[in-house]
Amino acid sequence: MNEVLVADGVRKSYGDNEALSGVSLSVRAGEVFGLIGPNGAGKTTLVRALTGTTAVQGSVSVLGTSPTDVERDRIGLLPQSFSPASRLTARELVEYYAGLYDEARDPESVLADVGLTGDDADTWYEKLSGGQQRRACVAAALVNDPDVLFLDEPTTGIDPAGRRSLWNLLDGLAAGGTTVFLTSHSMAEVERLSDRVGLLNAGELVAVGTPAELVAEHGGASRLEVETDATPGDLPDLVRRTYRLSSRGGTLVFEGLAPRDIGDAVTELESADVDYEALTWTQPDLEDVYLSLTGESFEARPSDVVSADAESSGRGRRRGRGGGE
Numbered sequence: 001m002n003e004v005l006v007a008d009g010v011r012k013s014y015g016d017n018e019a020l021s022g023v024s025l026s027v028r029a030g031e032v033f034g035l036i037g038p039n040g041a042g043k044t045t046l047v048r049a050l051t052g053t054t055a056v057q058g059s060v061s062v063l064g065t066s067p068t069d070v071e072r073d074r075i076g077l078l079p080q081s082f083s084p085a086s087r088l089t090a091r092e093l094v095e096y097y098a099g100l101y102d103e104a105r106d107p108e109s110v111l112a113d114v115g116l117t118g119d120d121a122d123t124w125y126e127k128l129s130g131g132q133q134r135r136a137c138v139a140a141a142l143v144n145d146p147d148v149l150f151l152d153e154p155t156t157g158i159d160p161a162g163r164r165s166l167w168n169l170l171d172g173l174a175a176g177g178t179t180v181f182l183t184s185h186s187m188a189e190v191e192r193l194s195d196r197v198g199l200l201n202a203g204e205l206v207a208v209g210t211p212a213e214l215v216a217e218h219g220g221a222s223r224l225e226v227e228t229d230a231t232p233g234d235l236p237d238l239v240r241r242t243y244r245l246s247s248r249g250g251t252l253v254f255e256g257l258a259p260r261d262i263g264d265a266v267t268e269l270e271s272a273d274v275d276y277e278a279l280t281w282t283q284p285d286l287e288d289v290y291l292s293l294t295g296e297s298f299e300a301r302p303s304d305v306v307s308a309d310a311e312s313s314g315r316g317r318r319r320g321r322g323g324g325e
């Protein structure tokens, strides 16, 4: 197994504040590893440990050597905070970074890859929008065609179309063998891009696995929530024996319902003359994993609501959840 990044028992304290409490992980060549966790969990500190930009206890290796000894043209780093000279144009910025390496990609093609073309490429950094600035920074991190690419919240401020094109770009890099270490607060982004995901909470790596493994282990069951005054007792015995039902404050819940069974469940409701306002289909995803392991909560997601029209046709479906970014 070709392990490109290895952290073993990594600890880092700032005064009394332990940012990393003994983190161990490894990332294989060509893998996209997504790191998630709440604000202050230690993600940036771990990126800094892996890139040798902060001293830590424990051991870290990158491409088989210490992060401070690794050949710099093999590493690309997009830090969370990156403030280039404000009066360089995007093109000059990328050309400047290209000049730091013996061999670099053509700046023009890197700018095109991140969607900075025409006048945008010739605009001073300080005059670019936040999302365009981030694209320029991504281009600077890519220009040396690195073997290992660290991206600390790369798509912050980038609009949805730009984000998708950056995702496609990262897909292409990963397909070409680049190892990517990505941190992000967008669960959709991490689920979409990562081969494996690690969840860091209060300086500890509390779960690691493929998105599907994490969802299966920690995401909970899929369920259909029916907005109604009816309770399980209002449904026939056979229905109560067939489905796992519960109710709470105006919501009747079919627990663990498979998508193919939504139509049957709705037919049962209608046969029993149950009045309902809306159906909500919830399939667990990485957000649920995050919630369950960090104890945090998100705002309710209105995109989960299936319209009354859809329900009357018996075609409940999950819409847009978590994938709309």
Ligand SMILES: Nc1ncnc2c1ncn2[C@@H]1O[C@H](COP(=O)(O)OP(=O)(O)OP(=O)(O)O)[C@@H](O)[C@H]1O
Binding pocket: 014, 017, 018, 019, 037, 038, 039, 040, 041, 042, 043, 044, 045, 046, 080
């Ligand atoms: N230079 C520093 N000096 C003092 N404390 C720091 C420093 N850098 C980070 N910390 C602390 O270490 C902890 C982890 O911070 P870190 O930036 O690694 O978290 P994070 O997971 O990247 O957070 P975010 O999602 O907000 O970017 C926090 O409590 C933070 O206050």
